[in-house]
Amino acid sequence: MLRHIPVGLVLAWLVIGVAVLWALIPDLFTSYSATIGVARQQLRAPSAEHWFGTDALGRDLYARIVYGAGNSLTGAFVAVGVGLIVGTALGLVAGSARSRVDGAIMRSVDVLLSIPQLLLSLSIVILLGFGTVNAAIAVGITSIASFARLARSEVVRVRSSDYVEAAFGSGGTFGRVLMRHVLPNSLTSVIGLAALQFGSAILAISTLGFLGYGAPPPTPEWGLLIAEGRNYIARAWWLTTVPGIILILVVLSANRISESFSRSRS
Template sequence: MTIASFHSPSRRSAIGRLASLRVQPTIVLSIAIVALMIAWSITPGLFTNHDPINGVPAHKLLAPSAENWFGTDHLGRDLYTRVVYGTSSSVSSALIAVVIGVVAGGLIGLLAGFFGGWVDIVFARMVDVLLAIPKFLLAVIVVTAIGFDTTNAAIATGVSAVGLFARVMRSEVIKTRQATFVESSFLLGGSRWHILWRHVFPNASRSVLPLAVLQFGDSILVIAGLAFLGYGDPPPASDWGLLISIGKDYLKWPWLVYAPAFVTIATVLSVNRISRWLRKTD
């Protein structure tokens, strides 16, 4: 290999692409935190050997220590264990909410942006109504209508996100529909449904992934807020919002609030950081 071939434009562009993939330490930390939360939600028993429901009355309200990392609650239960086991409910509920928002909102935005006309008018008015109601208030209305439960809280959170995904998808579809390759496909005799699913949908949905990641973190906050207000599963459930709600009654032992709140905030900030990174790399 000659020196000239080594420094060829194609070689330099390949090196540039590899350099652009360099991940910042904050991204690595954020991914590690999210990965830990997912591991907690899937196999909580690997991270703790305490019982999340039954405690030791003699060990109640102990401060954080090597034995009890987050301390113990008013019933002598290890708070770290409660937080770990509560991750499954919090993460799975947020995932349900995101899926509902992406599927329902994405489909509405896809059809409205592609077909236009009266389809766009009808769906646009529906989206305007959803966006006119504050997101948390809409979630409270829905969960009150269908019942107090963590799954219902997830459904309510997903419904409140439909308008956001529909608006973003619609704008991306309108922009993609005007692209040259779409017009060429029309001129070549492609059917509207073929063009919709083969060309418009794959290109318009690229902006949905960062938004879905961002909405995942936001859903964790909304579901935690609903659980804090009592709209989730009742005790002895250990949803993060419920743990904070219980801890607020014991202000002399602040770790009962700080521990679940810290985990919630760290998870949401990590998800938001990953979402911003995905938008930049897109």
């Protein structure tokens, strides 16, 4: 069985596992502070002492990336959770109602889909205030429409199945059949979309952080690290290159894992 596991999938799980460990126990991976710099250590190139170099304030870049994983991954989980819970609930109501309620919900979903996600995220963050949590909520709200459409289509498909009709025919109430038969059998594809949205959420939250709408300095966050290093890109290339590579690897790994889930379901 191990011979048939793709090497790329193994590497993807390894990258995600390391990122999760960074978020959970950052002290295990570095002894440097993520917010306090060392005098006369400004803009040091990558070396044995500082693996990823140091920034303009003498802070170890590797430590800031490790501690920044907590903010970036936590924000992604919050964003996916908001989209999954709210979107699935709306799709469940719309797919089971089949009336004006369905039309009203889906027209609202169409409106959300017509607005560019970045523009909608920026508008919500401005209303809620800056910060990683607020940025995550904004990204989650932008993904509600995708979850709602998929959940509705799955609910409509399951709702017309023979075993659901048999459950109604045997005396099952609408709510009981909905929660016991329709919802559990509609979640497979929705959970697969949640896995795919995880990588997109990391990228979206990092984008908001890069634009200055995420965690405020000196809090380490991957998008903020790239933004802080762009002013020194000619003198200290590692300040933007290394966080960018880490971000790309994590997003690609999350997408690779979600792709494997999609293949296993099919």
